[in-house]
Amino acid sequence: MLTLSDVHDAAERRLDPVHYDFFAGGAGEERTVAANTEAFDRYRLVPRVLRGVGRRGLDVELLGQALSMPVLVSPTAFHRLAHPDGEVATARAAAAARTVMILSMAATRTVEDVAATGVRLWFQLFVQPDRAFTERLVRRAEKAGCGALVVTVDAPLFGRRDRDVRNGFDDLPAGLACENLREAPTGPPRPITWDPELTWADLAWVCGLTPLPVLVKGILHPDDAHLAVEHGAGGIIVSNHGGRQLDGATATLDALTDVVDAVAGRVPVLLDGGVRRGTDVVTALALGATAVGIGRPVVWGLAADGTAGVRHVLELLRGELDRAMALCGADRVAALGPDLVDIGRCHR
Ligand SMILES: Cc1cc2nc3c(=O)[nH]c(=O)nc-3n(C[C@H](O)[C@H](O)[C@H](O)COP(=O)(O)O)c2cc1C
Numbered sequence: 001m002l003t004l005s006d007v008h009d010a011a012e013r014r015l016d017p018v019h020y021d022f023f024a025g026g027a028g029e030e031r032t033v034a035a036n037t038e039a040f041d042r043y044r045l046v047p048r049v050l051r052g053v054g055r056r057g058l059d060v061e062l063l064g065q066a067l068s069m070p071v072l073v074s075p076t077a078f079h080r081l082a083h084p085d086g087e088v089a090t091a092r093a094a095a096a097a098r099t100v101m102i103l104s105m106a107a108t109r110t111v112e113d114v115a116a117t118g119v120r121l122w123f124q125l126f127v128q129p130d131r132a133f134t135e136r137l138v139r140r141a142e143k144a145g146c147g148a149l150v151v152t153v154d155a156p157l158f159g160r161r162d163r164d165v166r167n168g169f170d171d172l173p174a175g176l177a178c179e180n181l182r183e184a185p186t187g188p189p190r191p192i193t194w195d196p197e198l199t200w201a202d203l204a205w206v207c208g209l210t211p212l213p214v215l216v217k218g219i220l221h222p223d224d225a226h227l228a229v230e231h232g233a234g235g236i237i238v239s240n241h242g243g244r245q246l247d248g249a250t251a252t253l254d255a256l257t258d259v260v261d262a263v264a265g266r267v268p269v270l271l272d273g274g275v276r277r278g279t280d281v282v283t284a285l286a287l288g289a290t291a292v293g294i295g296r297p298v299v300w301g302l303a304a305d306g307t308a309g310v311r312h313v314l315e316l317l318r319g320e321l322d323r324a325m326a327l328c329g330a331d332r333v334a335a336l337g338p339d340l341v342d343i344g345r346c347h348r
């Protein structure tokens, strides 16, 4: 498996086709799923030369945590559909790679079991209409040692994924559950409720609830990025949920520059969606992202070969990023700037 695309192919061969469709699919025509990767195809790099890049550092600091590279694990649901050990297997790989894993609220292993791997862990939250329950979840994540909360804001309701509708896939199979939604160890898990009533006041409420930094995930509009910072966000994740919510939403890479300008350095800006190559990481960082997240590639690694498969995905990206940085004349992440991107020609 020489590329992330090879890992995808191996996963597709191993997964139940219905579960493969759940992981791979997006909303509607999947235009935004396609747009995310297609945007990276459109941007070109303008490398610098003769810059002495024999010693390179890929490490970054993010919200007080040291990462070995600017690539982290975006939250994805239901890892036990891909591997019996589920999110614990994923976490072992992220820990070995010394990067952050964002645990989905829809994880099929408990946050305590995942944290026990020693991974740098953040917890992703859909704010629930029952605010007392939401607060208990936050306390549980804090107690388990999570270093940040990630509030996903692109889901006032659930995007319609046509593949899942066609396949009749609307719930986890017997024996699997969202383990962090049980109120008692053997009690039934509460269902995730999408709350279309959420407003910026609710984000401010979450930010006031916890000393942890709160990242807001699912921002595409620069005015929303500004509002997020005003309401207490400690970080922004430019994301369209991997094209699973609003079909037709802009590619995240196309949205990045305006968001970075609106945030004006006040908090870190991350991006996810369509990152499949080390050069994609270079492009996003050159345009102002502090780090990028990967969603589906992690699931493909997990399905293909468990912890080793996820580790392979992370190390493939690390190797590609290192090579791409050298070829761009950058010896460290901070050396990646917008001058490396052929902005004028990228929208043709
Ligand atoms: C199978 C799957 C499940 C996901 N589950 C969640 C989730 O529970 N919470 C969330 O905030 N985002 C979720 N996402 C969105 C990802 O966090 C991320 O934004 C997206 O996958 C990035 O795009 P990529 O898959 O092209 O890397 C999910 C994405 C996929 C593909």
Ligand SMILES: CCCCC(=O)C(=O)O
Residues within 6 Å of the ligand: 077, 106, 192, 241, 244
């Ligand atoms: C019911 C879990 C939802 C996870 C999610 O956000 C997604 O599938 O995109």
